[in-house]
Amino acid sequence: MHFFFVNMLILFLLSPFISYALDDENCLLCHKYRTLSRIDEKGKSRIYYINDSLFHSSVHGRVKCSECHSGITKIPHEENTKVNCLNECHITEPTEDKRFSHKNVEDAIMNSVHNNKYPLLRNANSDFFPKCTDCHNNPLFKPIQIFKDITDEGQSPKALARCNLCHKDTKFIKYFYNHVSHRLHASKNNKEIVRMCERCHANNEMLSKHKLKNAIATYKDTFHGKAAEFDYKGSPDCIDCHVKENESAHSIRSYKDPNSSIYSKDRWKTCAKTGCHPDAKPAIGGVRMHVVINKDLYPYEYYTALGFTALTLGAYFPLAILLILELIREIFPNIKRRK
Amino acid sequence: MSGNKSSLIKKVYALIGIVILVYSSYIVYVLVTHIWHFEKPMQHSQDIISEEEKLFKEMVKEKKMVEYNLGYKVIKQEDLENHFHHVGNEVIHDNFNLCIKCHGDIPHDKNKAIRAFLNMHSDFFSCEVCHIRLEKNKKFIWYNKKDGKEVKNSNIKAYLSNSENKLLPLEYIEGKYERYDSDSKNKFVEEFRKVISEISSDKKSQGLKLIHRNVSKKPISCDECHSNTLQQSYLPLSEIGYKEERIVQILSNEVVGMVNKYKEFYIPNFLKPGTINHENSDKK
Numbered sequence: 001m002h003f004f005f006v007n008m009l010i011l012f013l014l015s016p017f018i019s020y021a022l023d024d025e026n027c028l029l030c031h032k033y034r035t036l037s038r039i040d041e042k043g044k045s046r047i048y049y050i051n052d053s054l055f056h057s058s059v060h061g062r063v064k065c066s067e068c069h070s071g072i073t074k075i076p077h078e079e080n081t082k083v084n085c086l087n088e089c090h091i092t093e094p095t096e097d098k099r100f101s102h103k104n105v106e107d108a109i110m111n112s113v114h115n116n117k118y119p120l121l122r123n124a125n126s127d128f129f130p131k132c133t134d135c136h137n138n139p140l141f142k143p144i145q146i147f148k149d150i151t152d153e154g155q156s157p158k159a160l161a162r163c164n165l166c167h168k169d170t171k172f173i174k175y176f177y178n179h180v181s182h183r184l185h186a187s188k189n190n191k192e193i194v195r196m197c198e199r200c201h202a203n204n205e206m207l208s209k210h211k212l213k214n215a216i217a218t219y220k221d222t223f224h225g226k227a228a229e230f231d232y233k234g235s236p237d238c239i240d241c242h243v244k245e246n247e248s249a250h251s252i253r254s255y256k257d258p259n260s261s262i263y264s265k266d267r268w269k270t271c272a273k274t275g276c277h278p279d280a281k282p283a284i285g286g287v288r289m290h291v292v293i294n295k296d297l298y299p300y301e302y303y304t305a306l307g308f309t310a311l312t313l314g315a316y317f318p319l320a321i322l323l324i325l326e327l328i329r330e331i332f333p334n335i336k337r338r339k
Numbered sequence: 340m341s342g343n344k345s346s347l348i349k350k351v352y353a354l355i356g357i358v359i360l361v362y363s364s365y366i367v368y369v370l371v372t373h374i375w376h377f378e379k380p381m382q383h384s385q386d387i388i389s390e391e392e393k394l395f396k397e398m399v400k401e402k403k404m405v406e407y408n409l410g411y412k413v414i415k416q417e418d419l420e421n422h423f424h425h426v427g428n429e430v431i432h433d434n435f436n437l438c439i440k441c442h443g444d445i446p447h448d449k450n451k452a453i454r455a456f457l458n459m460h461s462d463f464f465s466c467e468v469c470h471i472r473l474e475k476n477k478k479f480i481w482y483n484k485k486d487g488k489e490v491k492n493s494n495i496k497a498y499l500s501n502s503e504n505k506l507l508p509l510e511y512i513e514g515k516y517e518r519y520d521s522d523s524k525n526k527f528v529e530e531f532r533k534v535i536s537e538i539s540s541d542k543k544s545q546g547l548k549l550i551h552r553n554v555s556k557k558p559i560s561c562d563e564c565h566s567n568t569l570q571q572s573y574l575p576l577s578e579i580g581y582k583e584e585r586i587v588q589i590l591s592n593e594v595v596g597m598v599n600k601y602k603e604f605y606i607p608n609f610l611k612p613g614t615i616n617h618e619n620s621d622k623k
Contacts, residue, residue, distance in 0.1 A: 034426070189408060
């Protein structure tokens with residue numbers, strides 16, 4: 001009898017974690033199949049597969065399917081049940097005991113250039129603004145690896161051993177470790193951030209709609225872009241310059257906005273961040289980072305680039321042609337022009 | 340003699356020199372001119388292509404792969420725009436099946452309720468399994484999707500997702516079993532695909548009829564395999580390699596029950612004589 005009660009007590013205590021880990025809604029009965037898919041009416045592929053292992057290695061790994069897919073209430077599922085990322089989910093924010101939601105992210109977006117009510121826009125058509133999934137897929141945990149040895153899930157057994165001393169539920173410990181250590185560093189590396197931004201900022205159609213220039217191409221021309229391309233640790237990506245220090249990555253504002261990190265008067269402060277150019281003076285803010293070679297927009301840069309191109313190619317090509325002709329003469333020493 | 344030899348070496352060196360100079364000129368050109376970004380930006384609304392054209396462009400493009408470096412491992416997967424969940428492993432495509440050469444890997448589209456399920460089954464069942472109804476002499480084999488070779492001794496204990504092998508029925512002809520994708524049929528389909536743009540319309544119809552001559556009017560339905568008992572199942576599950584634990588799952592209440600729910604769903608009530616569509620009348 002005692003044994004029964006002890007078991008029940010253990011099950012009761014562990015139940016929150018067990019229920020998150022298991023697919024207790026049994027969605028994977030169907031969604032575990034890689035090819036559960038179709039072509040939709042518009043001709044796009046729709047994939048309904050959930051990679052269980054990757055899902056459980058993600059920041060949403062403890063969220064039940066129905067918390068996000070709240071429009072789905074029956075089998076067969078209703079049509080057009082879009083996910084609202086602002087749904088409150090079961091996870092409780094421990095310091096306030098409130099149910100978690102992405103409402104704060106929405107607030108940040110509403111103060112950023114990425115919403116159609118922002119005053120400094122060139123095109124305010126709501127269809128041309130990003131939705132959550134335009135920039136984000138499910139973030140995968142990137143736990144910090146402090147010690148040399150790590151488990152298959154990227155955790156350090158030595159660090160886990162410290163947690164184990166007081167906390168007994170391994171699943172909870174691993175999740176907590178992943179969650180906290182993932183948040184202690186950038187969740188996307190430079191290349192991933194550039195890849196995210198280029199979906200719109202290197203997309204000709206989007207650029208045309210918003211009357212913008214290709215910011216990704218001009219970024220890649222700079223030392224910053226080259227450093228990121230070669231995986232140089234600490235190289236700046238879009239977020240580093242376009243978000244004010246200690247603000248949410250969602251708070252990107254126009255360069256005309258006095259609150260922006262790249263507002264002309266304060267731009268140098270962004271360059272002078274501790275990890276970047278700490279000794280920089282206000283003059284650094286005058287360096288143009290996204291230079292489009294365009295005579296009407298930037299005449300000085302245009303003629304400098306023209307001069308550089310003409311000089312380099314003008315010096316190199318004649319030299320190369322002369323050398324090639326000389327080498328041809330080496331191959332055919334007796335060749336003569338017909339008289 | 341030695342003079343000839345040194346002259347030949349000189350010529351070879353000169354040739355290599357020319358190649359290096361041409362290549363380095365190309366590099367210099369790319370390096371110097373890349374800042375100009377010569378690609379034409381879209382300036383006018385008429386340059387914006389329609390949704391259909393965009394989709395077609397996307398379709399003919401090669402799949403783009405992306406990497407996620409998690410520090411302890413790198414996930415490489417297809418870059419799926421606007422897709423929230425990670426898919427990880429790439430789909431193992433069937434390079435061998437006759438039908439998908441024209442119909443593709445995701446062929447089911449008509450029946451809204453079950454099309455995704457049918458496409459899911461086409462991962463491990465060839466089209467012929469459901470679309471050619473075998474009455475007598477039922478026999479199936481598994482084949483490898485990449486090389487088409489028969490795979491023997493299948494031992495299926497768990498569900499098949501992104502399977503390397505596919506099930507194929509065999510045709511019984513004069514005491515012998517032959518694959519529905521035999522070399523001769525394969526050859527005929529390949530020939531037909533090559534000449535289809537040149538032959539007359541009636542010949543096209545003739546060819547299509549010939550290729551599809553074994554296709555049943557009524558394909559095998561879900562509940563014919565996901566039946567209540569093993570004996571009732573259209574597929575001889577244990578003979579084709581499914582182990583008991585998997586058969587129990589395939590014929591379990593949750594799968595069979597769900598199949599029945601879908602059956603109810605895709606046969607609308609108004610088609611059943613004597614029933615009233617309460618949902619609609621409530622709305623009114």
